[in-house]
Amino acid sequence: MKFLLDLLFRVLQLFTEPYFLVFLAVVIIALLRRKNKSKKWRIGILITTVLMIIFIGNGFLGKLTSAYLQKNYLHTPEMKAAAVQNPIIVVLGGGVVDIDHTEKVHTMSYSRMVTAYQLYHEYQKKNQPCTILISGKGRGHISEAELFREDFKKMGVPDSDIIKEDKSMNTYQNAKFSSEILKKMGNTSLYLVTSGFHMKRSVALFKTFGLKPIPQASDFIDTEITVFPNSYNAAFTFVMLKEVVGIWQVQLYNSLGVNK
Incomplete structure (x- = not known):
């Protein structure tokens, strides 16, 4: 079926x-x-x-669709470290690009990386534990999770605060494999970081696997109403x-x- x-x-x-x-x-x-x-x-x-x-x-249908997908995540809760104790920040990969045999994370991934780091930094300022879980394999020779890890390390995030989930090839697998890791850790308190247009489906899938993520949308897309298409x-x-x-x-x- x-x-x-x-x-x-x-x-x-x-x-x-x-x-x-x-x-x-x-x-x-x-x-x-x-x-x-x-x-x-x-x-x-x-x-x-x-x-x-x-x-x-001409952007009209895009405006309607953009609101349906993203309006609930425009005003996410302020990033306060006291809101959740010892959380996991799950960051979903946005793809890998290969230019001249050099693999880099997709452009939309950087906003996710910045949002995750901002939240992580709020906990660090208060000396509170916090872990980043990077989810995504991608289709390159190097996994998205590994590329994310390298960039997070350049930002000053130690390896001890980074978990890689580098098997998932889509959002369903992001949720499934991340949930398996979280449940083994005995920790289901998590923030979910991804793009605004991708958040509604991501949250629904994480809930499917028994998790209750706090959404933190990293970026938003919209269309502009124009006379000519x-x-x-x-x-x-x-x-x-x-x-x-x-x-x-x-x-x-x-x-x-x-x-x-």
Whole structure:
């Protein structure tokens, strides 16, 4: 059953890819023309595709999606070291880039790194224990967790305060493997650091594995309402739409009890 659901959502996610939508429209128009269907149908599909591109590219849909994903995390609790005793700060990786055979963490990862360090520093100022758990393998030769660890060490975080979870390849595995580590430690008090658009799904998955993370969004994305469509609005809108589909998937899987 899970295999079929995974396949269904893989297909559904195709509809958040701009090239697929254009390709689909072209194929449908070509098939209608070949079968000598009404010209009105072909024109209708073409107009619908153009309007959809405008609606996505002018930032309007992006604004709605951005609010749905991020508004609950705009005003996160102030970083006070006394709020949680002996916490784990779980930082989710944002990907690895390989340029000229040199691997670096993705640009969005740096905001997560800074947010995690700021929170860690608040505890250090009060001489209170705090640990950073870095979650992510990535697709490079060096894991995201290891690249994060190297940068945290440059910031002055000792190895003794860093835990690497370097097996996970997606958010589901981030939550699953991190929860296994936390439960072995007997500590489920945690802050969860990731991007704002990614937080809703991440929190839902960590709750799936019995954890109650305190969200600390590191960055936010939004679109700008414009008269003419542009690639900036389209790119971020499609990113956020894919995240919405991911949230639906988590909710359905949880309701069916197939997410563990």
